[in-house]
Amino acid sequence: MKIIILNQKGGAGKSTISTNMAYCLAMSGKKTLLIDMDPQAHSSVIFCTDIPRDQTVNELLSSKSFKIDNVIRQAVLGENEEPVENLFIIPSNIHLAITAEQITTKIHREKLLHNHLKKIEKDYDFIIIDCPPTVNVLTINAIYTSDMILIPTIYGRYSLDGIADLFRSIEDVKESSDFKYMILRNARDSRNKLSNVFVEEQLEPYRKNLLKTVIRRNEAINQAQMNNEPVMVFDPRSYGAEDFKELTEEILRYGN
Numbered sequence: 001m002k003i004i005i006l007n008q009k010g011g012a013g014k015s016t017i018s019t020n021m022a023y024c025l026a027m028s029g030k031k032t033l034l035i036d037m038d039p040q041a042h043s044s045v046i047f048c049t050d051i052p053r054d055q056t057v058n059e060l061l062s063s064k065s066f067k068i069d070n071v072i073r074q075a076v077l078g079e080n081e082e083p084v085e086n087l088f089i090i091p092s093n094i095h096l097a098i099t100a101e102q103i104t105t106k107i108h109r110e111k112l113l114h115n116h117l118k119k120i121e122k123d124y125d126f127i128i129i130d131c132p133p134t135v136n137v138l139t140i141n142a143i144y145t146s147d148m149i150l151i152p153t154i155y156g157r158y159s160l161d162g163i164a165d166l167f168r169s170i171e172d173v174k175e176s177s178d179f180k181y182m183i184l185r186n187a188r189d190s191r192n193k194l195s196n197v198f199v200e201e202q203l204e205p206y207r208k209n210l211l212k213t214v215i216r217r218n219e220a221i222n223q224a225q226m227n228n229e230p231v232m233v234f235d236p237r238s239y240g241a242e243d244f245k246e247l248t249e250e251i252l253r254y255g256n
């Protein structure tokens, strides 16, 4: 199953969710491939100590004949490069931004990633794709190939701003309004009772697509990202670790 983590807003938690969910899926024995489609490479830095310039998602999108096996790396953690069992990554780097501009004019540009993934997707239980915070040709490649779209929203006055535009973009790419998506509520702070009620009301029309799991706002999640670690490694007893385990169980139930 190919799940993309999508929201054109920065700071919604896409990279945090991509990395922690991919790690949790791998820990539960599922062979998982994490693809970083964001030139900012926030997911890549967690699982790659050095990011080689010529072995990234860049090369894949630049050439149809490039062998995808050459950019898939074993995920590792820390300076000792401890391998993470069952977890693989296709990293990105800042040059992806330029590649994105160049491929905008290619024919079938929206299928570039899809055509590469066709060759290897049967080898993985899950492929998780971290998207950039804009709707561009990179995002469109991710949407085109996705089986499931996971949209994180954070609790706040503007959490759902732009969601109608996002749905329109997805419909355009999928050429259908019948795509599968789930909304994941992220960074909930139980102290903010009134704003939580406000956001829950806003989400009411999407109720059947809401994941039950809510990721709480938790400092361990933030610190883990700064430490280049999944929260389960940084602090396995934190609320953050607990919430991501629950999320993974929910996704696994869905996937079966």
Ligand SMILES: Nc1ncnc2c1ncn2[C@@H]1O[C@H](COP(=O)(O)OP(=O)(O)O)[C@@H](O)[C@H]1O
Pocket (backbone or CB within 6 Å): 009, 010, 011, 012, 013, 014, 015, 016, 017, 042, 133, 186, 187, 188, 215, 216, 217, 218, 219, 221, 222, 223, 225, 226
């Ligand atoms: N549930 C959470 N609790 C605390 N901090 C969070 C949580 N989710 C995300 N963050 C922090 O918010 C910031 C933005 O998250 P990030 O995943 O980079 O967003 P995006 O990839 O959508 O731009 C990061 O510093 C991250 O550590």
Ligand SMILES: [Mg+2]
Pocket (backbone or CB within 6 Å): 014, 015, 016, 038, 042, 131
């Ligand atoms: Mg990000």
